[in-house]
Amino acid sequence: MPSTIPTLTLEDARRLITAAETKAEAIGQPMCIAVVDAGGNLLAFERMTNAWIGSIDIAQKKAFTSRAFDITTKDLGANSQSGDQFFGIHASNGGRIMIFAGGLPIVMEGKVIGAIGVSGGSGEQDHAVAEAGLARL
């Protein structure tokens, strides 16, 4: 008999994005924000006015990466530099793996049920904006 897991809803995703945008506005850096579900598939995405168009892809890939390995992309990156145990991981999964800060898993009842990915500023800014989104959930 199949087991059950909690599911991330579109409504959840909207709240995450709104909270992240509020933080992005507060620091004055427009961002792209993406939310994926437990399967790593996109639920919702927004690009703020003047956010980089190159960030459209990166935000989505940070979200995917965080769910793909149940880890922040910041922590993954810290183990994926030349000489590290996961160096080269960014060549896997059809180029969908991002190894710099801005992607965070969404955890509920001890299970990763999705992830948020933010791109548009420095790694530190992206990570902070993603955290602000999670805080709302």
Added chain:
Amino acid sequence: MPSTIPTLTLEDARRLITAAETKAEAIGQPMCIAVVDAGGNLLAFERMTNAWIGSIDIAQKKAFTSRAFDITTKDLGANSQSGDQFFGIHASNGGRIMIFAGGLPIVMEGKVIGAIGVSGGSGEQDHAVAEAGLARL
């Protein structure tokens, strides 16, 4: 001096998506809805509960296609079947071209300023939901 064109805002995109979702709910078919700007770049995206995960990609590509050729994907499709003048166009642009209904250009003051792409039902349903989104603008 550079000329100016009206710009589609994130706020516009949200209104388009909300209107499209209202229509999708009315016909009882969950959809993926994407909005791109004049550059063909994604502004906002939402996947409704139970919408097909295969539609995530298609909705975005329908929006891109509509802006890429300033035409509805329904009309483009009508000229892209085997034997038609544009047959094979779906292999161009890195596979981003969709040639069936659901993508519509967003026109303002006679200029195409973006596009909406909808996927999740029959071609007719997708087109109708996209039209409902446009009607709101």
Added chain:
Amino acid sequence: MPSTIPTLTLEDARRLITAAETKAEAIGQPMCIAVVDAGGNLLAFERMTNAWIGSIDIAQKKAFTSRAFDITTKDLGANSQSGDQFFGIHASNGGRIMIFAGGLPIVMEGKVIGAIGVSGGSGEQDHAVAEAGLARL
């Protein structure tokens, strides 16, 4: 609050594959068999002795396609020929969409919780082997 859905287990996937292989042996046609979960992500795969190596990819993509659109690839194919409403859909989703028989959704409690994809023979054979797999669940 997140809703819950049934989850397809690795044990389920193994039983599906074993049943499908029994059928493939019965008709004397070696097959590749893939099972994906609700997120469209691969759970298990087997290639029978002498099955085509070109089928490794196709079996997995049939499974993905069936879950991506909650439909058999046979039925999807019937609507995706030149002139049909979904013609061109095989160019979407990064080339992962297969539009010929052999992919079937796995349904439990009215929800699609995954899919099976079979490749190695004629469309009819692939579909029959996939059905034999499902029958076991």
Added chain:
Amino acid sequence: MPSTIPTLTLEDARRLITAAETKAEAIGQPMCIAVVDAGGNLLAFERMTNAWIGSIDIAQKKAFTSRAFDITTKDLGANSQSGDQFFGIHASNGGRIMIFAGGLPIVMEGKVIGAIGVSGGSGEQDHAVAEAGLARL
């Protein structure tokens, strides 16, 4: 007359996977495990419950890489860091090359007849689980 080489069977692959999974359970880290034949083509794959979905791709690529160069991915990685003689090799073969631990060739009668690839934990864990699989053969 063509020479003959031993062939890795699906039955072999299953035994390798089962042994690897036993080890993975023993160390409490769920894994994805893939086995390829002498042609580098996938024979069998399993994703254990709660294994990372990003590992589906990596396990298969580690197996391919090990057979592609008849070397463990751990040893290949040791020569593929920035400044090393094979730096950049992970961009070859369509992105199918993985340069961190977890892939091991399967050798019989002095010939490489396939490979196993494991992904789901640290590089050390992945390598140990792959070795446990090989030990069974």
